[in-house]
Amino acid sequence: MTRPAARVLALLELLQTGGTHTVGELAGRLGVDERTVRRYVDHLTDLDIPVRSVRGRYGGYRLAPGYRMPPLMLTDDEAVAVLLGLLTSGTGPSATAVHAAASATAKLRRVLPTRLTARLDALINTVEFTADPSPETAVETTVLLRLAEATRERQPVTIEYTDRSGRSSERTVYPYGLVAHSGRWYLTGKDGDSDELRPFRLDRITAVTTLPGTFTPPPGFTPAAHLLSALATAPYRYDVSIRVQGTLAQVRPLLPATIATVHEIDSAPEALPWVRVRIRAEQLDWIPPLLAGLNRPFVIERPDTLNDAVRALASRLTAAADGRYQTPG
Template sequence: MLALLELLQGGGTRRVADLADRLGVDERTVRRYAEHLVDLDIPVSSVRGRYGGYRLAPGYRMPPLMLTDDEAVAVAIGLVVGRRAGLVPESTASESALAKLLRVLPARLADRLGALLTTSSFTAPQRSAAPTDTGVLLTIAEAARDRLMVEIAYTDRRGQRSTRTIAPYGVVGHAGHWYVATADRTFRLDRITSASLLTATTEEAPGNDPARAVLESLATAPWTHTVSVRVHGTADDVQRRLPLGLALVTPLDADPVQVRVQLRAERLDWVPALLAGLDRPFVIEEPADLRQQVADLASRLATWADG
């Protein structure tokens, strides 16, 4: 029946014999499908005569959401996971969309999907969604796709407000926030209160890897302390031992089995434990204060290990 509706959506009058051939059914079944569509208040008209058949009323458009069982389950799971990750712009958007989806599903599938949603649990904690404006998110995404400049109203982490013109080339979801990647820096999307498309176009950004650009920007954010450590190990091995987006790991040309780990921190008290967790030999390049804090941690660990 849905396949018949899709065929009629193409416009014009479709002969019953042609429809039966396309659908792989007999003409009587086509007429029955057409009656079902009429019962659903879809304006299907029958046309009599030699070239008669069925057609849709002019201007009618098929409902925007028709899903198979697998598609419905995929959408529902996507809504739940997106909400838990903190990436759904409005806290009620996923709940209302999921409720609408469950209302229109066949009873059996809705019941089984409800069982999945009520019995599922996750190992990662749920993140609170940042107060991101959906209109801003879509505007930025459109500008990135079409290589357009955008004028934004932005509030930085110190609470200072400004109006800026940026050239976005991607939006990135990371750790419960959306970020906007530009050629020279990144912006937290929930700190953008308005965004307006401009007619000026931009060139493709070098490298064109928004996710990497955001991670590097977060790792080099201007906090109080700059930490630089040489670590014995490959870049992939060391990177796997660090939280994503926390540090910038760079291979050293002079030594293929050493990398430089750089990060910014407001306080240093948590950095010694991070370095200990690497379980790799390292040399602290800066700051000097970090060396004593690492030594203090090593002394405490030795004392605790001795009981």
């Protein structure tokens, strides 16, 4: 958008706050001279926006009484894309960014059609983000919005789901919450077929049908916390157990909650503290660098093949320090 066009829109935003605004006030807010303000007003009137000129000592410009901007014509996909951008920008550490995202979200809601606003409200009120608020895996907008509505209204759904092995099934789910984590969307809820609490990846859901009736989620249930725990304890090829020297407070921040669980180990009061780290993984090659990064003594309890992987990494690091090159593996 060109700067003049952006300033014309900024002028409209100022006028929509209500009341009469003097030419000098508008010029100061927009950073232009008064003649330019009058030209911007002409642009707005050319667009059939009823800007009224008020004469006299306290004159200036105002919008015609009762005027409202027409609905913003966005498709469902476009509206969700804009809203997700606002939601993710509002999860950062900057208080200014959080406030700006909230303000922009409110403005977007005011100019969207009522039908779409209600569906997006369901998404706003049900989605949670983990530490990485950047979903990258494509998800059908219809699936996302229908699950958001069902989560908000506490209605069960049936989903057509493809699991990690490629098997498809139709499942009844009681949706407790939506979570965006590490480039993917997840639904957390109770699987009506197994009666277990579990996550479902949204990119593996091809259809959603809302069922009659309602349900009550468990008190105090936190979708994001449950997802992180479920990902860390999911079944994988290797069940890794490692003892690391240090307290829970010292070791826990060094390991992402999505890949490892950390538990205290009982020891004599005079002994140095140790914790047990459990990791489930399909491959072991990425674990030795992780252990090296802890910079703490550790003992591998299982599997034995992880010791070989650690020795191989140590050999490559030693070769690099001596100016020699070793091919991994």
